Amino acid sequence: MTIKEAILKSLEELKELSTHTQVYNHLTQNKYYEFTKGKTPERTVSALLGDFIRSGDTRIKRVKGNGNFYLYYHTKNEQLVDIENIVEEILEKPIVSKKENLKYYERDLHILLSSYLNSKNIHSKTILHEVSKNNNDNHQKWIHPDMIGINFLRLQTKTTQQFVKVLNTKDIFKITSYEVKKEINTDYELKKCYFQAVSNSSWANYGYLVAFEISSSLMDEIERLNQSFGIGVIQLNANPFESKILFQSKYKELDFKTIDKLSKVNVDFEKFILNVEKILTADEKYLESSQKELTEFCDRYLTEDSDIEKYCKSKNIPIDLN
Numbered sequence: 001m002t003i004k005e006a007i008l009k010s011l012e013e014l015k016e017l018s019t020h021t022q023v024y025n026h027l028t029q030n031k032y033y034e035f036t037k038g039k040t041p042e043r044t045v046s047a048l049l050g051d052f053i054r055s056g057d058t059r060i061k062r063v064k065g066n067g068n069f070y071l072y073y074h075t076k077n078e079q080l081v082d083i084e085n086i087v088e089e090i091l092e093k094p095i096v097s098k099k100e101n102l103k104y105y106e107r108d109l110h111i112l113l114s115s116y117l118n119s120k121n122i123h124s125k126t127i128l129h130e131v132s133k134n135n136n137d138n139h140q141k142w143i144h145p146d147m148i149g150i151n152f153l154r155l156q157t158k159t160t161q162q163f164v165k166v167l168n169t170k171d172i173f174k175i176t177s178y179e180v181k182k183e184i185n186t187d188y189e190l191k192k193c194y195f196q197a198v199s200n201s202s203w204a205n206y207g208y209l210v211a212f213e214i215s216s217s218l219m220d221e222i223e224r225l226n227q228s229f230g231i232g233v234i235q236l237n238a239n240p241f242e243s244k245i246l247f248q249s250k251y252k253e254l255d256f257k258t259i260d261k262l263s264k265v266n267v268d269f270e271k272f273i274l275n276v277e278k279i280l281t282a283d284e285k286y287l288e289s290s291q292k293e294l295t296e297f298c299d300r301y302l303t304e305d306s307d308i309e310k311y312c313k314s315k316n317i318p319i320d321l322n
Contacts, residue, residue, distance in 0.1 A: 177201030203258035238319035
C-alpha cells in the first residue's frame with residue numbers, strides 16, 4: 001500500500017472531519033504504511049493531504065477550522081459528515097487576522113464596504129437580520145441581504161410619477177444586494193457563500209458576494225458560477241478605495257413580491273424602500289430634503305485614510321495604507 005492509498009483508506013474509515021494528525025495516527029496505528037527512519041511522517045501526511053486538494057483530486061475535500069489548520073474528509077462520507085452545520089458555525093465565529101493574530105468580525109467590514117460604495121455614489125444600508133419579525137423562521141434564513149445599495153442614475157428635477165410607475169424606468173436607479181463574508185478559502189465555503197448571495201439577492205437588480213479574503217485558487221470556479229448565475233464578486237480591501245470588482249453582476253428586473261415580503265418582516269429594509277420612494281415621488285422643492293433624509297438613514301462611511309487606519313486598528317482588521 002502506498003502512502004497516498006493509506007491516507008485515502010484512513011479518511012474513508014474515520015468517517016468524520018479529521019486533522020492531518022488524526023489521519024497520521026489512524027494509518028500508523030493500523031500499520032497501513034511504514035515510514036522511513038529520519039523523516040517527519042506527520043508533516044509528510046499533511047503535505048500530501050494538501051497535494052490532494054491542490055491537484056483537484058475529487059476523493060478528498062477539506063474545510064477550514066478555527067485556526068491555521070484544515071479538516072479533511074473522504075467524499076464517500078459526505079452524507080455522514082455534518083458539513084453544513086460545522087462550516088456555518090465556523091463562518092459565524094470571529095476569524096484571526098493573519099498579520100496581527102487578533103480577532104475581527106464580519107459586520108466590522110460593513111463600514112469599509114459602505115465607504116467603497118459611497119466613492120461610487122451608491123447609498124448603502126446594513127440590514128440587521130436580528131430585528132426581523134419571526135427571525136427564527138428557517139424560511140427567512142436566506143432572504144435577508146447583509147447590505148443594500150442604490151445609485152440614482154438620473155434624478156428628475158420636477159414632480160415625478162408615483163413610485164410603482166417609475167420603478168420600471170431603467171435609467172432612473174439601480175438597487176443592489178450585498179452578501180459580506182470575512183474570508184472564502186475552500187470550494188465548500190465558496191459554494192455556500194455564493195448560493196447564499198444568489199438567494200439573498202433574488203429581488204434586486206444586481207447581487208454581489210463581497211469578501212475580505214478570497215483564495216486565488218478559487219478564481220476559475222468563481223468565474224464559472226458568475227457566468228451561470230450572474231452574482232458578481234467584490235474583493236474588499238482594508239483601504240476601501242482599493243477594493244475591486246473581480247466579476248461583474250448581471251442585471252435583472254426587480255422582484256416586487258420579495259421586496260414586499262422583506263418590507264413586511266424587516267423594518268430597516270422597509271425604511272430604506274420608503275426613503276427611496278420619497279425621493280422618486282418628491283416635488284422639486286422637497287427633493288433636497290428627501291435626499292438628505294436618505295443619506296442620514298444610510299450607513300456612515302469613511303473618506304480619510306487616517307480615519308480608515310484608526311478604525312481598522314480599533315477592530316483588529318489588518319491594513320496597509322502605504
